Amino acid sequence: MRAPIGDFDTATPAPDCLDELTAPVADAVRHWQGGGVPADRILYVDTDPRWADTAVFVEHYGRDLLERSANCVVVAGKRGGETTLAACVVLSTTRVDVNGVVRRQLGARKASFAAMDTATGETGMEYGGITPVGLPSDWPVLVDAAVVDLPYVLVGSGRRRGKLLVPGKAFAELPGAVVLEGLGVA
Numbered sequence: 001m002r003a004p005i006g007d008f009d010t011a012t013p014a015p016d017c018l019d020e021l022t023a024p025v026a027d028a029v030r031h032w033q034g035g036g037v038p039a040d041r042i043l044y045v046d047t048d049p050r051w052a053d054t055a056v057f058v059e060h061y062g063r064d065l066l067e068r069s070a071n072c073v074v075v076a077g078k079r080g081g082e083t084t085l086a087a088c089v090v091l092s093t094t095r096v097d098v099n100g101v102v103r104r105q106l107g108a109r110k111a112s113f114a115a116m117d118t119a120t121g122e123t124g125m126e127y128g129g130i131t132p133v134g135l136p137s138d139w140p141v142l143v144d145a146a147v148v149d150l151p152y153v154l155v156g157s158g159r160r161r162g163k164l165l166v167p168g169k170a171f172a173e174l175p176g177a178v179v180l181e182g183l184g185v186a
Contacts, residue, residue, distance in 0.1 A: 003045055003165060004152045007062040011165060013040040020044055021134075022158035024124045028134035037170040042133070049160040052128060054092060067093065069154040070147050070171075072132050074119035077108030085114060085122055086140040089132050089147050089155070089171055090184030097185045105142060105180065124158075131156040131164060132174055143171045144183040 003011035018026040021044070032039035051060045058066045069092040077084045084106050088096045096102060103111040120127050123135060132141050132155070147153055150168035157164045172179050 001043070003043065005062070005068050005165060006045070006065045006154065007060075008045040008047075011043040011045050014042040014044045014164065015039050017044045020046070020157070020159075020162055022125050022129075024134035025131060025158035025164075026134075033173075033175075034170050035173045037167050037173060041167050042170065043165040044157060045163050045165060047161060047163050052160055065154055067091070068150055068152065070144075071096075072130050072156060074114040074123065074130060075102055075106075075111055076114045076118070077103065077106030077111045079107060079109045084108065084140070085118070085136075086142055087130070087132050087135050088142045088144075088183060090144045091146050094144070094146075094184030094186055097183060101180055101183050102142060105178065106140065125156070126159050129156040129159045129162075131158050132171060132177075133164060133166070134158060135174075135176075137175045139176050141171075141174050141177045142183055143174075143177055143179050145179050145181050146184060148172045148179050 001011050014029045051057050070089050071092050072089050098111050116127050148168045152165050153168050
């Protein structure tokens with residue numbers, strides 16, 4: 001099948017290639033409850049991890065991806081000795097407003113990016129491939145409104161090799177999802 005965005009050789013419905021995904025991502029696809037977005041609309045594309053850097057990636061797989069890619073980062077909000085882990089999904093052309101929007105949304109006194117070991121250990125995903133699909137169900141998933149507005153968005157697959165192409169509106173239907181204006185800032 002042809003990918004709806006980018007210049008990929010093939011795109012495969014994620015339910016048909018669960019072996020290419022990490023266990024939590026495969027489980028999320030297998031038990032998908034996406035409301036108006038069926039699981040087979042989530043597509044997997046194989047990518048070479050050597051081209052993972054954004055500039056090299058878009059040069060190889062299509063310049064249109066620069067405006068249609070999202071990053072998923074894990075943040076830690078702290079208040080009174082308690083830590084809340086959350087995921088933030090923003091367009092790759094923006095950065096997460098950790099000290100403003102994230103801190104306020106989590107009701108935290110302090111918010112910061114989670115340590116790599118924490119992010120990978122808690123998600124079961126590889127660093128550089130973390131995706132909001134398959135995160136722990138009790139985590140808040142903060143999604144910038146601009147991500148939801150796109151027909152398809154390129155995001156990690158749980159591994160450094162491979163990406164998911166996900167309809168933007170599906171991000172709003174993820175467990176724990178909260179769509180926020182201004183989460184991603186230029």
